[in-house]
Amino acid sequence: MTKTSRKAPRGRGLRAATSLLATSLLTAAAGMATPALAADRDPDLLALGIGIYDQSWIDPPAFFQVDADTPHDRSQFVTAEYRFGWSLVKVDDWFAIKPLVGVMETFKGSFYGYGGLQADFTWGPFFITPSAAAGYYAHGDGKDMGYPLEFRTQIETGYRFTNGDRFSIALSHISNAELGKTVTIPGTPRTRTVNPGANNLVAYYSFAL
Incomplete structure (x- = not known):
């Protein structure tokens, strides 16, 4: 009985070798890319802070303006923020836009939960x-801010330690962007929007995670 051998179709061996080589290269590239992406990402931060809510020492007349007709209702507060390490926009090592979420509660029971962006x-x-940032506000026994949706703007500055932890101080402003209820000004036919605003001072210690 004569044995006959069948030749593999021409080019199949070459395609198999090419496929194996491509798979090996992609696997190697993925292995090299993963550490690079991890190295490019900043650490997440857990920022814990304590401060003075609705303080009257620093009331900028323009950018952080509050309603002069509404008395201050000062209170201490504590806050916690989770600041994500991944960037929506990043320019080298000196600028990045990142998301954050946080909660704040005053010693008078006012609560604010929010999310936003930081640069x-x-x-x-x-x-x-x-x-x-923007979020939900409940005044408890503290200051009535005129609306449950409140917006926060903040400027913060500080020092970053070699382990990635940070210490900083910040001035923030919370207000409802004129979304509050409309009331009549006593003794006049004019109306105004309830938007008292609050300027706050806080010191943070942020733990690199």
């Missing part, structure tokens, strides 16, 4: 971080 400007170990 990180860094120069060596120093940084300036403006941020903007």
